[in-house]
Amino acid sequence: MTSQDGSAEPQQEYRQRRFQPPPGATELLLVRHGESQPARPDQPFPLVGGHGDPGLAPDGQVQAQRVADRLKGEHIDAIYVTTLRRTAQTAAPLAEALGLTPQVEADLREVYLGEWEGGLFRRMVAEGGPVARRMFEEERWDVIPGAEPSEQLAARVRAAIGRLAAAHPGQRVVAFTHGGVIAQALALAGRSRPFAFMGADNGSISHLVIDGSRWVLRRFNDTAHLDGAFTASSEPPT
Numbered sequence: 001m002t003s004q005d006g007s008a009e010p011q012q013e014y015r016q017r018r019f020q021p022p023p024g025a026t027e028l029l030l031v032r033h034g035e036s037q038p039a040r041p042d043q044p045f046p047l048v049g050g051h052g053d054p055g056l057a058p059d060g061q062v063q064a065q066r067v068a069d070r071l072k073g074e075h076i077d078a079i080y081v082t083t084l085r086r087t088a089q090t091a092a093p094l095a096e097a098l099g100l101t102p103q104v105e106a107d108l109r110e111v112y113l114g115e116w117e118g119g120l121f122r123r124m125v126a127e128g129g130p131v132a133r134r135m136f137e138e139e140r141w142d143v144i145p146g147a148e149p150s151e152q153l154a155a156r157v158r159a160a161i162g163r164l165a166a167a168h169p170g171q172r173v174v175a176f177t178h179g180g181v182i183a184q185a186l187a188l189a190g191r192s193r194p195f196a197f198m199g200a201d202n203g204s205i206s207h208l209v210i211d212g213s214r215w216v217l218r219r220f221n222d223t224a225h226l227d228g229a230f231t232a233s234s235e236p237p238t
Contacts, residue, residue, distance in 0.1 A: 019218065025211040026165040027172040029076075030182050031067055033086040034060025035202040039119030048083055051110060052118045056089045063203030063226060068093035070205070070225035076100070077171035080164065082109040087176040090203070094174065102176075107160035110178035111153055114146025139195040141180070150194060157184045165210040182206055189215035201226070 021027055036054040039045065045052035056064065071094055079095050079102040081087040091102050113121045121144075125132045135143040142149045164173055179200050186197035189208055200206060200221050207219035 021209045022211045024169045025209050026168050026170070028161065028164060028208045028210055029071070029172070029174045030185060030206040030208065031090065031174060031176045032179055032182055032200045032202055032204050032206075033084075033090040033176055034063035034067075036060055036086045039122040041123065044118035044120070047118060048085075049109070050112060050117060051084060052113075052121075053084050054086060054119070056086055060086070060090065060202060064090040065093045066225045067203050067205070068097050071174065072097040075172060076174055078103065078168055078173045080105045080108065080173065080175040082106065082177055084109055084178070087178070091174075091176040105160050105164065105175065107156040107163075108175055108177040108181050111141050111180035111184075112148040113141070114144050114148070116144050116147065136195065139193055153180070153184055154188060157181055158188055161185060161208070161210060161215075186217055186220060189217040 033056070035057045037045075037057050039054075045054045047053060067090065076094075076098055079091055079098070079100050081091050081102045081104055083104060083106050088102060094100075095102050116124055131143060131145075135141065140150045141147045141153065164175065179198070182200045183195060183197040185208065186192075186206060187194050190196065197206075197220060201223050203223065203226055205219065205222040205225075207217075207222070209216040209218055
């Protein structure tokens with residue numbers, strides 16, 4: 001195009017730009033706790049509120065420090081943990097580095113596994129019995145006797161994330177939580193099948209942007225800070 005005096009007018013350009021959270025939206029980083037202590041048939045995990053409550057294994061402590069090293073240079077407004085100590089232990093290095101005191105959001109605790117609590121879940125999944133196979137086929141936790149109904153889990157995870165977003169508009173929050181909860185949160189965001197996001201690695205980071213009723217999934221199972229290797233391997237939650 002040319003102007004009235006015959007000179008060329010600059011062309012309008014429309015560039016591709018990086019995603020920016022909408023004004024007032026909450027950025028939520030969901031960090032799965034580090035690897036917890038191994039389950040042993042003769043040493044069931046202590047229970048807190050009915051949930052198995054193992055502490056971190058040595059490798060989990062290393063993962064916790066690597067999470068802190070990854071995030072300590074970011075602007076973070078708040079840290080949340082659950083009622084289970086493996087999340088508090090994973091959050092501790094980052095909280096110390098940033099000078100933040102973690103707050104508790106109880107409804108981000110792990111799926112209640114009913115009769116398979118205390119470490120039995122790991123054994124039952126490893127042995128691949130009929131109930132474990134059915135759980136994965138039907139993508140429902142409540143196939144396990146006494147376990148939390150899937151609809152109840154979805155409701156409490158949605159409510160918990162809604163509370164975090166309401167408390168931190170326009171801010172970035174890190175929530176240290178559990179594999180089953182991360183899977184549920186991302187399934188809600190993606191409107192996917194319930195177990196589509198199962199298998200978040202210990203110490204991994206997933207990323208949601210909460211803009212009212214609109215949840216935007218930005219990242220799943222980021223483990224670049226752990227070993228830098230690409231892996232397709234995954235393990236069940238807890």
